[in-house]
Amino acid sequence: MTTTISVRNLWKVFGPHPEAIVNSPDAMLSRSELRKKTGATAAVRDVSFDVGEGEVFVVMGLSGSGKSTLVRCMTRLIEPTAGEVLIQGEDVLHADGARLREIRRTKFSMVFQHFGLLPHRRVIDNVAFGLEINGIKKDKRYARAEEVVGLVGLQGYEQAYPEQLSGGMQQRVGLARALASDPAVMFFDEPFSALDPLIRRDMQTEVIRLHEEVGKTMVFITHDIHEALRLGDRIAIMRDGGLVQVGTPEELIAQPADDYVANFVLDFPKSHVLTLRWIARPATSDAELQGPALPANMVIRDAARTVLEVDGPVRVMDDGALLGVVSTEEILAVIAGAQG
């Protein structure tokens, strides 16, 4: 998989003399100590990660953890203090004004928590806004806007004004606007936090569907662990401006880096994410190797029925090689342990 986004040692410090804080011992102080000592706040601290092409990369953290600042630094809505952001190999942070606009118009787009729709424009003009900015002729940009309006399920609402739509529908407009320029990367800044839980689920499904259809690289900010686990190919957990852990949903749940991460995933039903690989144990006797074979990357929830129905343990196979066995006890430990 080729790398689309590469973030290296990114810093954002608010307050007096921000450059002095970067990489200094002070930066390792707690937030309130740093503030007391220097009057500055390190919103993003030495963050590095890569996002592969077509990957959905979720940044997850509580409010104040710096995740919104991080995404704004990557798009330069906020100027970072130090570091490097490469998108398709191009250094975004050193682009001049004209080049930055060009990158924004063609390479990436952004979906916002409070939609950011223009109230004086109809849906179709909101969707076509980015194309209009880019100087694309009216009939051409309307044709493209119609196309993405169809993609997000907004047919029939082209002539409506944003305030006539529900929150979920408004965010579909936001999605369409971001898709219109056919960018390589889409940034989502807590796009569904302002929506009701049921609508939120719908919209998540919509994003999953869109991702399957258009296959964009996505960077998705959220404070909702369920959303993160549902959407993310990989998840970065953020705290106090720094990354605590980066990994697949499975890795976070099976091997949380610390108590902070463990606390996040505590309530999440592990059996929905973990695969048999994580609970396979060596067989104790040949008798245990008589059961049916299941693939190692099968989610435990899906394997549960088979394991519980057969008498002995099942074999866990990884590319034809025997990884181990799983019996009823292991399955029950995961499912019952979810609450403990």
Place this chain on the structure above:
Amino acid sequence: MLQRLRTQRGPQLALLLTLWVVLGRLFAGNWTFPLDRSSLTPFHTWLGNGMDSIDANRNTNPIMSNVVEGIRNGIDGFVAALQNLLSQPPAGHQFPLVGWLGVIAIVTWVVYATANWRVATLAGIGFYALGALGFWTESMDTLALVIAAVVIALIIGIPLGILSGLFPRFEKLMTPFLDFAQVMPTFVYLMPVALFFLIGPASATIVTLIYAIPPALRITAVAIRGVPTVTVEAGTSLGTTRWQLLRKVQLPQAKRTIVVGINQTIMAALSMVTIAALIDAPGLGQVVVQSLQKLDVGTSFQAGLAIVVMAIVLDRATTAAAAKVQRESVQAARTRLRRRLGLGIGFVGVVVAVLVSYFTVFGAQFQGSGFIGLPFADAMQAGADWVQLHWSNATSWYTDLISNWFLNPLQSALVGTPWFLTGAVVLALAYMFGGPRLTAVCALLLAVLVGTGLWSDAMVTLAATFFAAAITIVLGVFFGAWMGRNHRVDSILRPVLDAGQVLPAFVYLVPFLGLFGATRFTAILAAVVYAAPASVKLIADGVRGVPQTIREAALSAGANTWQVITKVELPMARHAIALATNQGLIYVLAMVVVGGLVGAGGLGYLVVAGFAQSSLRGKGMAAGLAIVVLGILIDRITQAASQPRVRASIGNGH
């Protein structure tokens, strides 16, 4: 922390006041700078001579003859062109180019186009009423000046406002000028401006600009800053240039608020244009000023009513236009088509009316001028005469009571106390509320005030200001608390207060002149009526802003209504009350000074006298300066008092 600082202030203030009263009594009448009305200090003579030399060098000094005269001729020409259209026949014509019929048709159509047909009808009828009241030409003169001032004010104010909204640093640069222009009582810039630009339309337009640009600028800045950050970010993230962002994202969303700013600008301009009658601005203000000076109650009512009518029409039209800007966006295509059709048909009618008004005497000259106005003036005069005949016992009982028990003791205390004693109290207050920096500023201001040689007159003005402001605050707290907790009262009172705020200041003198004649009470009561709406609304909003849960918490703890008001709502609204006090004092000062026109003494009288007698010009100028100093002193100290110093120590969040 907050509590501790506040409770410390009470005893300090009481001690200060007691000291001032006791020592003032002890030294009463000494070091008070008394000055006869016609006496001059060397400073006044010097000012007068300076003004004379400016007059003398008008044609020889290059700056005067090029820059100042250039501006004057340009503005005069602009106003004259508008007057030729509306009010004054151009050379070779018998009537102005657009007669009354044409003007009414244009006004109605424009209001229909920018607002709706209901307000358009009101505008048409209102403008007809101007003629029916007998002041068509004067009204059109006023309108021409208002248009000239508003056009220039918007051309200057909106771009500067946009810059202020975009660049906080630029705004910081503008703020002191705006504060100064708004705190200064309108009355005082008349003479300096007239000195350079001579009396007449140019000066009238310029003083109006000083007063009308700040609201245009401020509200535009607020509008630009009020555009939701997320839409700006969304636009930026799509790759807009700065110019695209402004034109396609920020301005469209700021439009509605900017139209509100235009409304404020128009109302400020109308208010100032009428006052500018004192420096010979043509129009309705002239009629009011002349009849006030002749104590002709009937005519002043008649002209006052015409100003009110014009104010209401302009206010309603622009308010409705602002409301429409918002609604328009979601209008269905069909209603839009119907409107366009209506506008098109209307436009044909306008063209016909304008042609008729150009080619026929019927359309050019208002028919039946004054058929409502003259009987109205007679009735008002008769009413005023009747009141003075039959109620004079009641009004004089009332004025005696207030004079003897409140106003005279207050005035004699302020006037009779040695200047350095009062000055020391002012400095102590400045130190208590604002620290050393404010104290230094106030010391400088006090020195200027003493230097004007008008200490005694300033104290007379101050007494009237304090008294009127006290009444204003009492009214403000009473009605404010009532409105704040009762929606029905709010919905009844608010339109009245809104209407009260849009009327030009010195219209308020008219009814009280009928009741009290030419006395300081006329000025004081007019000041109260002028200042009360702002105070009441500020306090009402403060009380309304008290979170419902806190009110409920007090009620569930068993508090009765009185306790809720005095222990929860008013304390929590104290910032609003402090602000209302500040605004009340500034408004009252502005109006008390205008009261110089109708027999109130003090600084206002001296300014008016300076206009009337050229020998008193320098003194009038000094009085204007004293008013400015007084205004800034009052504003700075009350503003400092309304912002507790603890703010710095709470520091949290960014």
